Amino acid sequence: MDRSEALVAAHASIKDAPISILITHGLDGYPAARPMGTLLVEDDLTVYYATLSTMDKCAQIAAEPKAAVYWPNLGEGGFAWVMVKGEAEVTQAPEVLDRFWKDEFVRYFPGGRTDPTYAIIRLRPASLTLLAGGIDDATVTVSLA
Numbered sequence: 001m002d003r004s005e006a007l008v009a010a011h012a013s014i015k016d017a018p019i020s021i022l023i024t025h026g027l028d029g030y031p032a033a034r035p036m037g038t039l040l041v042e043d044d045l046t047v048y049y050a051t052l053s054t055m056d057k058c059a060q061i062a063a064e065p066k067a068a069v070y071w072p073n074l075g076e077g078g079f080a081w082v083m084v085k086g087e088a089e090v091t092q093a094p095e096v097l098d099r100f101w102k103d104e105f106v107r108y109f110p111g112g113r114t115d116p117t118y119a120i121i122r123l124r125p126a127s128l129t130l131l132a133g134g135i136d137d138a139t140v141t142v143s144l145a
Helices: 003-014 056-063 094-100 103-107
Strands: 019-025 031-037 047-052 066-073 080-091 118-131 140-143
Touching: 003 066, 003 080, 003 118, 003 140, 019 056, 031 047, 031 056, 047 056, 056 080, 056 118, 094 118
Parallel strands: none
Antiparallel strands: 019 031, 019 066, 047 118, 066 080, 080 118, 118 140
């Protein structure tokens, strides 16, 4: 499977997945994984999340930006999964905050799009690994850098 086929397979597997698992390096040295509502996955598999800037994951990303995003898929075609590894960053750039603001976010960010705790996590992909066909199929890894 080449890079372009892997990207198509990854997008097909994650297209209806509102939740993914963001994995960072905990400050205690252990991996830290948590489910996150995915805002957007771009064609190149850049992933975006909204978050409170005060959350542990933001400090973890600042200390070690290497991170991963994992999507399990238990669909009709059998078990499949997608994992993107890359460099994460937390941004509060006004143009990025404006791009992703949703009115329902006021529940978490009472100050609206200018709330000082409103931030966006962006993971820029370096590699993609996926199991697309089922438990007996081999995984495929391609570089996205």
